[in-house]
């Protein structure tokens with residue numbers, strides 16, 4: 098089969114299921130992955146031949162896309178903060194909002210002169226490891242730890258740390274049950290300069306606005322909280338953080354856009370100061386620090 102034929106059969110198989118720009122971006126991503134060809138190259142080499150093996154891989158991808166599976170799970174990876182992360186159904190697909198959270202932590206850290214840049218960090222609910230690994234990469238004097246409830250997610254996150262050539266210590270922990278946060282080899286209270294978390298924050302009642310690619314494929318434990326206690330993780334984490342943060346340390350959260358004031362209020366009640374709610378590029382309350 099020629100590349101031009103592959104392209105047109107791919108487009109017609111998915112026509113009507115996705116907007117055409119999205120089909121084009123799937124095609125670009127799959128061509129890059131399965132044919133090692135860039136967007137420009139698949140246009141220039143329209144007469145080039147596609148191997149039997151590659152066209153079978155495209156066929157399989159089409160079947161999965163027809164069932165609304167996210168393209169990131171199909172190709173098994175995604176980009177986040179300029180790095181490549183492997184993902185599977187045990188890990189949430191990193192979102193652009195979370196890149197903004199990482200950016201906030203990095204820029205805040207750059208503006209402090211504490212400890213000559215040496216900084217200890219804990220990421221809670223690490224998933225693919227995207228926050229922990231991006232911070233380790235961008236804050237060279239950091240020591241980064243990360244926890245998740247899912248041992249499958251931790252497996253993936255460890256692999257991502259290796260692939261991105263950073264050292265991060267991962268711990269399997271149920272944050273709702275643990276009495277203290279892991280600190281690695283040293284058992285010390287007040288260990289961390291920074292604690293960061295993007296916990297589950299989507300309410301069950303918000304499910305009806307969500308797409309099947311998220312609902313049918315992404316890990317529920319990473320996404321949802323009960324309608325009657327939407328701030329559960331924020332309360333538990335901020336309490337644990339109080340004993341684990343160094344004096345002057347900072348807690349950063351990604352939040353549900355509807356709960357900026359509530360999370361800020363909760364942090365205040367827990368004794369945090371210098372609380373700030375920050376909007377994402379869409380102008381929605383998306384991050385809080387204290």
Ligand code: GLN
Pocket residue numbers: 192194295296297298299311319320321351
């Ligand atoms: N921002 C994610 C979404 O829109 C939710 C992430 C989370 O629950 N922490 O699906």
